[in-house]
Amino acid sequence: MVNEEIMKSLAVKTESKIVLLVADGIGDLPSENNKTVLEKAFIPNLDKLASKSACGLTDPISYGITPGSGPAHLSLFGYDPIKYQIGRGVLEALGIGMELTSDDLACRGNFATMDKEGIIIDRRAGRIATELNEKICRIMQDKISQIRGAEIIIRPGMEHRFVVVFRGKGLEEGLSDADPQVVGQKLKYTEPLRPEADEAAKIINEFIDKAIEVLREQSPANAVLLRGFAKHPALPTMGELFKLSPAAIATYPMYKGLAKLVGMEILEAGETIEKEFKTLKENYQKYDFFYLHIKKTDSYGEDGNFKKKVEIIEEVDKYIPELLILKPDVLVVTGDHSTPAILKGHSWHPNPFMLFSKYIRVDEVKQFNERECVKGGLGRFSAVDVLPLMLANALKLRKFGA
């Protein structure tokens, strides 16, 4: 991608509409009968669309690099994922649906078990039940609401995990983890790695002391380990960079959070794929860019559940005709990264990609899957080029130079 300044100077506001449909982790490796999920699935509508589209394969970061959801999505949204690295704490907060502001410093927490000498003997407090976690977080929140002028916001996650947000002016990142990482060592405090983080370190360490005080009677959850301290990053919005009015349709908090980071409007999209497509239809007149996110292709990939991953993409396929009725000027269908069922996790393999618009060179790809996309006219390219390509096909980019 050309740099942000050039993109800014080329982008123009127009009436044309772009839909980016992301089937999370859709890319797969051959497994059942040597087929991938896309090859196995009955997806006549996606296949038909592929035969009328320009296809290819995209790399979220670069060859061999397996991305997390954060960097993989930033790439697709047109942001350099190396330049804009979002800290763990922020992603975790977004993941449980917290709303962050530019004054926030967030971190991930574990409840842990500490013995009488202050030695950590279980970094996960025996993986306490989520209900107990919720109760303990409420108790902590009641007792600890403010430290040195900063607001403290505590939210439970699953089992032993929680998130703390320190909200206040001048709280900077650059802090070591307050986590010994191994059992058999003492509880650890954070240390500022640069002078700007001094005040934040004081607040965090005071929080740790107060938390231990509150948790005294809560064994096994009688200590906290905090890590991944990160400030809410100030990203330029998609409006500023690309002159878009973008909206996000997603069911999971993490993706809503990521979309919000780049300035998308978050639409109420329920919990089903049906409701997501309905949301698109209902809001189609109000925005010029739609990010529609399908989560469960990834979830079932992570579970190693090939069959269910197939079912999800078959369900998505059913909604393609009504999406096409909206006549988007540009429609892209792709993944953010691959989640092969046989790997039960994200992988480094490129994403199948297709772009449908009036101004493409249709290629020889007749089916939407990994092997067919190899033959695509778009070749193999960086996911960070997807956004410029969509803008171009929507006639939203001026000529560069004269």
Place this chain on the structure above:
Amino acid sequence: MVNEEIMKSLAVKTESKIVLLVADGIGDLPSENNKTVLEKAFIPNLDKLASKSACGLTDPISYGITPGSGPAHLSLFGYDPIKYQIGRGVLEALGIGMELTSDDLACRGNFATMDKEGIIIDRRAGRIATELNEKICRIMQDKISQIRGAEIIIRPGMEHRFVVVFRGKGLEEGLSDADPQVVGQKLKYTEPLRPEADEAAKIINEFIDKAIEVLREQSPANAVLLRGFAKHPALPTMGELFKLSPAAIATYPMYKGLAKLVGMEILEAGETIEKEFKTLKENYQKYDFFYLHIKKTDSYGEDGNFKKKVEIIEEVDKYIPELLILKPDVLVVTGDHSTPAILKGHSWHPNPFMLFSKYIRVDEVKQFNERECVKGGLGRFSAVDVLPLMLANALKLRKFGA
């Protein structure tokens, strides 16, 4: 490739094993019956491997750029060849098998002929015989062993060429060539191009004066021209960057030297292809990364000897089954650059490439050659991405971001 800091943070040590088989200069241009060397050769084992691999084409540097062996190999080893430029003097020293240390400043030398007025009248001293070169180098070495505290090491090359290494603390590069480049001009001294190189310049110029003194009776080899002054570069090792324990199996000094520069262990590999594969087998348990280098595909390419280049790759093909018996987790077969027989030299054409592992999307390539690899699922990519890709397929890379 992502930057070195990120690679460092993602790489993990595992038991899995990687073999990188480099047939030097294997890439070719169609000549005999419009076939390239790989198309002409009978290579059933490599073809069979291609049909089970992910294939593609790699560019050592970038489109149109013909690389020397140094940058082409650095790329394959995962080092940015633009960032790490190794000076000619160092490559020349490595090429004749000299062992360099971090205190060394090396240069290439020519014996030349100077007339009574000090004018250079032959820059190659009539291309004196290598035996005479060796004799003269011994005489020089006897008379000149130290200057201003620096050790002087002189080694003969072929014909009129030799190498001088200046070994001492604080000898820095940044020196002009002590070579008029054309005949009819006076013998030239080096000049420091930056203050740090002042001391080195004094030593080098004193060396030139002493050499002329020693060579007074050795006409036509009565002068020395020195160029390509370069310090032994301190590259991070493959162990530091990628957490590998790498070993090199090569028959030519230059490649052993390059491998040593990036921290590989150099295995005793004899002089034949048979012995090289035997060395791999014997040492297979001791390392987790093997670089196996076949030199003669390049040598015969440089000679324009199409037939012999075919024979060499056919010989390599015979050893593929016993390599596969070792069950490497990742096996890559490729070249470092192309050396088309009709060009009699290195060229800018991309390298045929195949990667075999458990976690690939097998593509439609059925034969290992330039034209087939165009259809490969890996597409056309930078050689500097080969190492990350091998690490990923060996499950030696963590996820980037969350």
